[in-house]
Amino acid sequence: MKKFLKILGSILILLTCVIIAALLIVVIRTKMTQNDYSTVFTSEKYKTPITIENVEVIQQDISCGYAVIEMFSFWNGGNLTEEDLYDEYGKIITSTGQKFCNEMNKQFPEFKTEIHKYVTNTEFIDIMYDTLASGKPVPFEWAALYGDEWTLHYSLIIGADIPNNKVTVANPYGYYEELTLEELFKRTSFEAYSPMPLFMKMGFAIGMFEKNTVFSVE
Numbered sequence: 548m549k550k551f552l553k554i555l556g557s558i559l560i561l562l563t564c565v566i567i568a569a570l571l572i573v574v575i576r577t578k579m580t581q582n583d584y585s586t587v588f589t590s591e592k593y594k595t596p597i598t599i600e601n602v603e604v605i606q607q608d609i610s611c612g613y614a615v616i617e618m619f620s621f622w623n624g625g626n627l628t629e630e631d632l633y634d635e636y637g638k639i640i641t642s643t644g645q646k647f648c649n650e651m652n653k654q655f656p657e658f659k660t661e662i663h664k665y666v667t668n669t670e671f672i673d674i675m676y677d678t679l680a681s682g683k684p685v686p687f688e689w690a691a692l693y694g695d696e697w698t699l700h701y702s703l704i705i706g707a708d709i710p711n712n713k714v715t716v717a718n719p720y721g722y723y724e725e726l727t728l729e730e731l732f733k734r735t736s737f738e739a740y741s742p743m744p745l746f747m748k749m750g751f752a753i754g755m756f757e758k759n760t761v762f763s764v765e
Contacts, residue, residue, distance in 0.1 A: 566749070569749075570752050572752070573748070573751045576665050576758070579667070580665055580666065580668065580758065580759040581667075581732070582668050583668075583669075584669050584672060584732075587669065587672050588709060589710075593672070593676055593707075593710070594709075596708035596709075596710075597706060597708075598705065598706040598715065599684045599706065602703060602717050603621060603622070604718065604722060605618055605721065606719070607721075608629050609632075609633050609639065610642075611698075611700050611701040611719050611720075612647045612650070613629040613633065613639065614629055614719035615686055615702065615719055616629075616632065616641070616651065619655065619684060619686070619703065627654060641701070643756070644688055644756070645662060647662075647686070647701060648660050648661065651686065651762065655764075658683070658764050658765060659764070660765075661765075663760065663761050664757040664759070664760045665757060665758060665760070666759050666761065667759070668728075671732070671759055671761050672709070672728070674761050675687075675707060675761060676707055678763050681764075681765065683764045684703040684704065684705045685705075685761060685762065685763075686701060686702075686762040687701070687702065687703075687704060687735065687760065688700070688761075689702065689734040689735045689737075690734045690735075690737045690740035691720065693720060697739070697740040697741070699737075700720075701719070702717060702718045702719060704716055712727045712729075713726070714726050714727075714728065732759070735758065735759050736759055737751075737758055
């Protein structure tokens, strides 16, 4: 019995060390994304404000991932709805960034959607602006408030006026938002999601969720 308890104790200590290490890695990776982006405000590349027209925000019924796909579909001239997706699968399949990306590619084969995880702030801006400049709204992941509760959420960036420090988001909680880059990155890094419950922290630690994640659409 003593031998068993000793082995069990060793396993628990090892497991605790692994969890702490995984959480620490997330902290380090998040810190590495938060680089200085001050030069973008005077960059020649970003001087022209861009807005994607005809993106109608909706109030999600089933999930934010399905709602973003519905908004993208209607912008693209289609009529795919959250209900259509749920009826097809009988469940929500867009709970991770990669699965959301896969579904975008399945539903919109005329485009190529690619996920970019743990990108730096300047890389995020570049991917966002290039996608907008090509005439397409930009799916991304961030922390968003649903009432008084923070959630991990998908939305669409539909405009960027970099010189005036303004980004416009179609949020499927049912409204448009205008944010500064500082506000945007506080939420894409999930710094705003506080206090974050342990199960969410573990989701980031094991790679189920990602920070500073944006999707390019070509």
